Amino acid sequence: MVDDSAHPDADAPRDREIIPAAVRRERIERLVDERGFVRVSELRTTFGISGVTARADLDALEAAGALTRVHGGAMPVQRGRTQGAVREQSFEESLESSVIPKQQIGALAASLVQSGQSIILDVGTTTLAIARALAERTELTDVVIITNGLSIALELEPTIPRFTVIVTGGSLRPLQHSLVEPLAATILGSVHADIAFIGCNGVDAARGVTNINLPEAGVKTLMLAAAQRAIVVAEGSKLGQAHLGTVGPLGAFDTLVTDAAAPASQLDLLREAGLRVIQPE
Structure with missing residues (x-):
């Protein structure tokens, strides 16, 4: 999968700084865990990236099991799903x-x-x-x-x-x-x-x-x-x-x-x- 972070689209805000995709995604994962829910629009503003890049980051993190994609953004992954059940967190x-x-x-x-x-x-x-x-x-x-x-x-x-x-x-x-x-x-x-x-x-x-x-x-x-x-x-x-x-x-x-x-x-x-x-x- 090609990282589109180097190819901003029309809806992208101006980059404030160039953050490597791996570093940015690690920060996004921490942000989702901290806030409980993060919108694509927030990621665009926070990291100065396009909506396409933000969604690609979230898709990559979901594929890695780091978060759950929902409409408009992402939330922490539900851990411990077995046969439809959710494990009770400590x-x-x-x-x-x-x-x-x-x-x-x-x-x-x-x-x-x-x-x-x-x-x-x-x-x-x-x-x-x-x-x-x-x-x-x-x-x-x-x-x-x-x-x-x-x-x-x-x-x-x-x-x-x-x-x-x-x-x-x-x-x-x-x-x-x-x-x-x-x-x-x-x-x-x-x-x-x-x-x-x-x-x-x-x-x-x-x-x-x-x-x-x-x-x-x-x-x-x-x-x-x-x-x-x-x-x-x-x-x-x-x-x-x-x-x-x-x-x-x-x-x-x-x-x-x-x-x-x-x-x-x-x-x-x-x-x-x-x-x-x-x-x-």
Whole structure:
């Protein structure tokens, strides 16, 4: 396959610098992993290349198994597909991917919390970003945070006594450092929080909010019942996806907080289904 990077087409912006194709593609791969989704138009602007070259780069990276091509751009590859299933990533693997989308979601979600409120923070790296954003809001006081995530509890430890941190208890899942049944329902069944921030692996207009792991999905359902208001937090790459464990129908949630690169077509479907959407401008 001939690299067309040396043959700019009519839609190419002026090159700011000449970057070898191999180096450029390595940078593109890092960018996709960091952002969770990158458009062809962004690559043109960032690297000063033509649309043809950007698409050729993405095609080459997909052929190498480095990313997944989608309409208008690319997203990180879904690892571990076997017989139609998707392998559940560990907490550490998830922490290294889609850093910017998670930071965007974390800041937006944290901005919805007020002093004196009680909130439930589900396990996950996106909700960990919410915890970090809450900790940075030094004006917040008297916030009670209930979580089943050990990593989240440790992240929030420095906020005590400004925040009260309650861990649900339950059986430990090492893959996510999460607490699930049995015993997780003991705490969740005896509280009524103002807001529950719930993560997931899929948000679909027809199938609702779902998760890969059944024990995790079960605790998320308990969180739904324990809060006055439920907010699902999900990167754009998870929209339109559906997995084994049902967390709840779309109607059980009043808001979706997602990132700036979330696909507009999926957001339109979710809005039509009655879900409020918040994302960076």
